[in-house]
Amino acid sequence: MEVSYTGPAEPDPVDIDRSFLFLCIKEEGDGYLFDGPGADILIIFYPGAKVEEEAYAPVLHQLAGKGVDCFLVRMPFSLAFLGMNKAEKVIGDHQGYKHFYMTGHSLGGAMAGNFAAEHKDEISGVILLAAYPTKSLKGTRVLSIYGSRDKVLNRDHYEKNISLMPDDLRQIIIKGGNHARFGDYGHQRGDGKAAITAEKQWSETVGAISSFLEG
Numbered sequence: 001m002e003v004s005y006t007g008p009a010e011p012d013p014v015d016i017d018r019s020f021l022f023l024c025i026k027e028e029g030d031g032y033l034f035d036g037p038g039a040d041i042l043i044i045f046y047p048g049a050k051v052e053e054e055a056y057a058p059v060l061h062q063l064a065g066k067g068v069d070c071f072l073v074r075m076p077f078s079l080a081f082l083g084m085n086k087a088e089k090v091i092g093d094h095q096g097y098k099h100f101y102m103t104g105h106s107l108g109g110a111m112a113g114n115f116a117a118e119h120k121d122e123i124s125g126v127i128l129l130a131a132y133p134t135k136s137l138k139g140t141r142v143l144s145i146y147g148s149r150d151k152v153l154n155r156d157h158y159e160k161n162i163s164l165m166p167d168d169l170r171q172i173i174i175k176g177g178n179h180a181r182f183g184d185y186g187h188q189r190g191d192g193k194a195a196i197t198a199e200k201q202w203s204e205t206v207g208a209i210s211s212f213l214e215g
Helices: 018-022 053-065 084-093 107-118 155-164 198-214
Strands: 025-028 031-034 041-046 069-073 099-105 125-129 141-147 170-174
Touching (some): 053 069, 053 198, 069 084, 084 099, 084 107, 099 107, 125 198, 141 198
Parallel strands (some): 141 170
Antiparallel strands (some): 025 031, 031 069
């Protein structure tokens, strides 16, 4: 399995606003449920390699506020390939939802996509943030988002693996965005310098996801 585009994060000192964890979040087993006013859709989110889960709270909190509940999965040693099947329990424990979407950033996105490829009867779609799958997602709705200044995502491998995506793949490139600013964990080694704020990248990400889910 090829995951060469994902290097471990090397964060600068960033004071992550953990107040997000107390606004609408319930700690459950191996993760956190961002429980907003929605009741139909649950996004299951796999974090990037070596990134603390709370770094993705800004995006997930905004999605929950828009009526899309999210479950942020805690991975063993912060490596999603060690917990690719954790979504099985999340789905089993939340059968009240009508639709489950697999989502993740970088390595987490690759593993989320691969889980979806093996559970197509349970998953309504996949949302990849600066990531690509290594197993076929033909027949599955897929949204791919990455930043124009992302220097961590291997574009050659991404383009090659588009063959694993559905013909109606929806791709969004965030102008000025980079790899690390899908979360809030500082600079990542090898990444490009973003030309927009983290808040702007989060907002555009949430907007693209919301539009995809409505479609």
